[in-house]
Amino acid sequence: MRDPDIRVLCEFYGVTDADAVNGLLDLARLDRERRKAKGWWQQMPMVGGFGEYIAMEEVSTRIRTWQPALVPGLLQTPEYIRALGVTSNWSHPDEIEALVTSRVKRQARLRGEQPMELHAVLWEAALRHQVGSAQVMRAQLDHLMEMARLPHVHVQVLPFLAGRHHGAKGSFSILSFAEPGALDVSYAEAIGSTLWAEGADANAAYATVFEQVSRLSLAPRDSVNLIDAIRKGV
Structure with a gap:
């Protein structure tokens, strides 16, 4: 939802507290960023x-x-991740390796x-x-x-x-x-x-x-x- 729409709705429902309005704007901005975020994780099967x-x-x-x-x-180390996959519901080797790959890529942060x-x-x-x-x-x-x-x-x-x-x-x-x-x-x-x-x-x-x-x-x-x-x- 766009910021102007949120401000109009706040005015319509009588929400005048600046902190409350800014909080709603923050949530909306975060949701927009989440929806448009693109990265390596969209190119591979994500376990769970x-x-x-x-x-x-x-x-x-x-x-x-x-x-x-x-x-x-x-x-986590790759070996630890693989051991977790074996003892969990990810029984197929491809699923386990997808888990390992995604987690190792995350660690680059x-x-x-x-x-x-x-x-x-x-x-x-x-x-x-x-x-x-x-x-x-x-x-x-x-x-x-x-x-x-x-x-x-x-x-x-x-x-x-x-x-x-x-x-x-x-x-x-x-x-x-x-x-x-x-x-x-x-x-x-x-x-x-x-x-x-x-x-x-x-x-x-x-x-x-x-x-x-x-x-x-x-x-x-x-x-x-x-x-x-x-x-x-x-």
């Missing part, structure tokens, strides 16, 4: 219909992600002259949950430590000893954008469905949970030490 998320990820400047069970996709900022918080269970062979898992933990040394990649581990936390309901990611005043977008996966949160209140709820698990987590240096200790025990 993940194209919409990738389109948003491609134009984001910062991602905060909470992962209680698995290493985040942007930090963490390289280059203007890399995206990534703040990943993982529950300790994600590190101890063996995906594939012991060799695959050791290589994955090595890669995680290597990526954590990059200045724009911040990895924290929420240890079991931290106790109760509000992130137990599932994983999610919060995407931020460069445009002044642009609203964050939160994305969560459920069984058989996905959830997009684009309103200010909904995103604030996800941001609050992320800040809580981040505060409870180990500092980045201590997180790397824990990852290394777990790697040595695999």
Whole structure:
């Protein structure tokens, strides 16, 4: 929907609050950008219909992600990805390789002259949950430590000893954008469905949970030490 149309509708329905109007304009602009975004993901079969998320990820400047069970996709090795595919519903080799290719291409956002900022918080269970062979898992933990040394990649581990936390309901990611005043977008996966949160209140709820698990987590240096200790025990 065009901005003039939104302003007319706001006037018609008596919406005069500037913040509310600007919020609607931001949502509409974000939706237009999402619809016209074109990239490599449109040229290949996308496992699980993940194209919409990738389109948003491609134009984001910062991602905060909470992962209680698995290493985040942007930090996974190809072997780890293949092992996930084998143990999931992607039984056909072509589907698994499509998953590997798309995920590796996404990881290019963490390289280059203007890399995206990534703040990943993982529950300790994600590190101890063996995906594939012991060799695959050791290589994955090595890669995680290597990526954590990059200045724009911040990895924290929420240890079991931290106790109760509000992130137990599932994983999610919060995407931020460069445009002044642009609203964050939160994305969560459920069984058989996905959830997009684009309103200010909904995103604030996800941001609050992320800040809580981040505060409870180990500092980045201590997180790397824990990852290394777990790697040595695999």
